[in-house]
Amino acid sequence: MAGINIGKAPANKAVLPFYGAAAVFFILLAVTLLFHSDLLLGGYFNFRLLSIVHLTVVGWLTMLIFGAGYQLLPVICERDLYSELLAFLSFWLLLTGIVLLGGGFWYTPVLAGRFPLWGLLGGLLIFIASGCFVLNVGWTSRICKSYNIQKTFILTAACWLSATTLAGFLLAWNLRYPYIIHKNHLELLKLHVHMGLAGWFLQLIIGVSAKLIPMFLLGKSNKTYLLRNAYILINAGMLLFLIDGYFFSVTARALLYLLIVIAGIGHWLLYLRDVYKNRIKRPIDVTLQFSGLSFVNLMAALVFLTLLLTGSPLGNGHIAYGILAILGWISALGLGMTFKTLPFIVWNGHYKHLNGKGKIPLPKELYRQWLVNVQWWLFVIALYALLAGVLWGSPWVTKIALIFLTGTSLSYGLNVLIVLKHKTNFIHATSTTAPNK
Amino acid sequence: MQLLQQLQINDPFFEQKKIALISLYDVIDPELFVNIMDLGLVYGISFSKDQKILVTMTLSTPHCPLGEAIQAGVQNRILQDFPDYQVETQIVWDPVWSLDDVSEEGRKLLGMPPKM
Structure with a gap:
């Protein structure tokens, strides 16, 4: 086993643009919501709300995950990334795509409810970007x-991401040319949303967390069968939900499929608990x-979804579920994990070859720890106040919560900027005397 | 201190190895904030008469993103004391690194309980 190639982290130019763009989109969505807080208190099928949701799940979260994914894939596969060029290409496609798609949704009400062709093009670009990601993941893991x-x-x-973006593109197509797909658009939207949530985000998070959390905690678990069970249960539940939902309808049977997915999530959490112990x-x-x-918010989101499927009356429950899943679960993870990955990526670029030559900062010194603490409190207040505001239908509580969310995004963006703008800080060591010279 | 303690006084490179190994206490794992000697990542060091130094070591995680930086740290730090030498590192995965390899000092720095 001696002399194994430990491989190289991808070049920073293939990774850092994703982090920068994700931070900009996070600020953009928080500020947009702040000035349009009424969108959270109405129905969920609203073009402007769809615009903000896509800015969140594509511009902020998928952008961040692509960046972290390209950096972490070599760690997981123990091989170099297949193509940095493909990674770079996926960035521009995703960026252009989300600007066009998000803009398309935003301006649809102005265009008398007709989804613009350029918005459709945005959906296509996002689908191609996801294809680039699949190719890179597939070829890296093939070797x-x-x-x-x-x-x-x-x-x-x-693969689920590609399926989600393809379904999204077809849905957008259906908005412009409604005679193509003879299905209820709202029913298809539910399938599209859950392909994204449980197919793309959940499984990506499970895969990455099962590698990174043991690394960060220096913990271990031999119970990988728990992850295998989680994989089978989640994908089985998802496929049953999609097949039933597409050919019939999203009915009470969805509760059964949800329970299968929850059983899978339970296995994953048991694995993490073993690592933690x-x-x-x-x-x-x-x-x-x-x-x-x-993780707490994921549990809460699943409880909400169960209540929604059993028909329990929840004021604005669909939007509260979306907030818990997208903001409470995935965004919370992104807000923390950024500072577990980005400073190390930047540090590697500045100090990899200077390490051992003199005094250099540690990766954790590249960002402001106090600002992450501020971000934590702002986010916790924002999230739970937002849920309270939406559930009670209170415009004032919602508005105040969104002020805190904007504060979260600004503190996050500032810290990301500090890391990205870091200048090399190196004091050369004076050599000591050695014998035999 | 295991590697240092294992050094034989009759080793022709005893003094050089001692200096090199002590210098490696300056190389920090940037994620764990603990030096690689106390982490037990260094398995051995050899000097040859043609002025070559070979450090045999491992990483806490295969394909660690900071692996290159740690290797560079080892080479750069030893070169400070032995500028006329050629320093190489060899990464091995056998034996696999485990928490049992962490020294008492390392355990303290990581917040681990002492070995029984």
Whole structure:
């Protein structure tokens, strides 16, 4: 086993633009929501709300995940990234695509409810970007010598992303040319949303967390069968939901499929609990607190979804469910994990070859820890106040919550900017005397 | 301190190895904030008469994104003390690194309980 190639992290230019763009979209969506808070208190099928949702799930979250994914894929596959060029291409396609798609949704009401052709083009570009991601993941993992369930999760998630973006493109097409697909648009929208949530985000998060959380906590678990069970249950539940939902309708049977997916999530959480129990790095910093919060919110989102499927009366429950899933679960994870990945990527670029030559900062010194603490409190207040505001239908509570969310996005964006603008800070060591010279 | 303690006084490179190994206490794992010696990542060091130094080591995670930086740290730090030498690192995965390889000092720095 000696002399194994440990490989190289991808070039920063293939990764950093994703982080920068994601931060900009996070600020943009928070500010837009602040000035259009009434969107959260109405029905969920609203073109402007769809615009903000897509800015969130594509511009903010998928953008961030693409960046982190390209950096982490070599760690998981123990091989170099297949193509940095493809990664770079996917960035521009995703960026252009979300600007056009988000803009398309936003301006549809102005265009008398007719979805613009350029918005459709945006959907197509996002689909092509997801195809680039699938190719890169597929080819990187193809040359991966060892089988591991984390890799399988990520590859499957990438395929679900492509399926989601293709379905999204067809839905957008259906908005412009409604005679093409003879199905209820709202029913199809539910399938599209859950392909994205459980197919793309959930499985990507499981794959990455099953590798990274043991690394960060210096914990371990031999119970990989739990991850295999999670994989089978989640995908089985998803496929049943989609087949039934497409050919028939989203009915009470969806509850059964949800329970299968929840059983899968339970297996994943049991695996993480085992890692946590066997960890040795005792102190949990604020970045990992975000991960803990995200798991709590995931549980809450699943409870909400169950209540919605059983027909329990919840004021604006669909939007509250969306907030818990997209903001409470996935965004919380992103807000913390950014500072577990980005400073290391930038540090590698500045100090990899200077390490050992003199005094250099540590990766954790590249960002402001106090600002992450501020971001934590702003986010916690924003999230739960927003849920309260939406559920009670209170415009004032919603508005105040969105002020806190804007504060969260600005503190996050500032910290990301500080890391991205970092200048090399190196003090050369004076050499000591050695014998035999 | 295991590697240092294992050094034989009759080793022709005893003094050089001692200096090199002590210098590696300056190389920090940037994620764990603990030096690679106390983490037990260094498995051995050899000097040859043609002025070559070979450090045999491992990483806490295969394909660690900071692996290159740690290797560069080892080479750069040793070169400070041995500028006329050629320093190489060899990454091995056998034996696989485990928490049992962490020294008492390392355990303290990581917040782990002492070994029983």
